[in-house]
Amino acid sequence: MTGRFITFEGIDGCGKTTHARTLVERLNREGTKAVLLREPGGTAIGERVRAILLDKAHMDMAAEAELLLFTAARAQIVREVVRPALAAGTVVVLDRFTDSSEAYQGYGRGLDLEAVRQVNRFATGGLRPDLTLFLDLDEAEAAERMGVRPGASDRLDDEGASFMKRVREGYRKLAMDDPERFRVVPASGSIEEVDARIDAALKEVLP
Numbered sequence: 419m420t421g422r423f424i425t426f427e428g429i430d431g432c433g434k435t436t437h438a439r440t441l442v443e444r445l446n447r448e449g450t451k452a453v454l455l456r457e458p459g460g461t462a463i464g465e466r467v468r469a470i471l472l473d474k475a476h477m478d479m480a481a482e483a484e485l486l487l488f489t490a491a492r493a494q495i496v497r498e499v500v501r502p503a504l505a506a507g508t509v510v511v512l513d514r515f516t517d518s519s520e521a522y523q524g525y526g527r528g529l530d531l532e533a534v535r536q537v538n539r540f541a542t543g544g545l546r547p548d549l550t551l552f553l554d555l556d557e558a559e560a561a562e563r564m565g566v567r568p569g570a571s572d573r574l575d576d577e578g579a580s581f582m583k584r585v586r587e588g589y590r591k592l593a594m595d596d597p598e599r600f601r602v603v604p605a606s607g608s609i610e611e612v613d614a615r616i617d618a619a620l621k622e623v624l625p
């Protein structure tokens with residue numbers, strides 16, 4: 419049996435990392451083999467690429483270079499981890515995937531969307547998630563949550579509110595264009611409330 423491929427998406431501070439972790443822990447507790455991976459990263463090569471992307475010394479990074487670095491890390495994780503895990507019947511939960519490219523580099527930075535899609539198709543070999551959970555949170559609320567998040571900011575944390583607004587709008591368009599794959603999960607409220615919404619959305623692909 420082939421595993422299911424589930425991705426989490428959303429703007430910075432929407433809480434998806436916490437919810438993705440809770441979901442994988444629950445699946446494993448219930449006897450469903452599941453792994454949690456993150457983008458960019460998840461492989462030795464990907465973690466090195468992540469460090470380049472987040473480094474504050476790289477404030478002058480071209481949007482095109484940014485896209486290619488994210489997709490380089492993606493190409494590696496797909497071949498090294500995601501495809502083998504799916505082939506072994508594991509549920510793969512990935513914290514960000516190709517929709518992040520479209521939302522951040524496409525809608526956020528203004529790169530040509532068709533070019534962003536082409537590069538991603540090449541990087542992933544056309545792999546598509548079975549389900550994408552878009553955790554939708556108002557950018558002001560997300561910024562507020564990030565303000566209390568421990569740890570220093572990195573290059574990508576320093577984007578302005580208008581950038582994050584474009585990214586959020588981008589996600590909403592992507593979700594509207596592909597309602598089969600996307601579920602829009604309101605990410606405001608308590609952690610338990612959002613987890614319950616995620617579980618309900620998941621029942622459709624993991625009955």
Ligand code: TMP
Pocket residue numbers: 430457458488489513514515518519522523574575
């Ligand atoms: P994270 O906050 O989920 O760890 O992601 C790190 C940052 O990288 C976040 O600001 C979103 C950004 N990003 C992109 O801009 N494009 C991408 O393709 C990915 C995977 C992440």
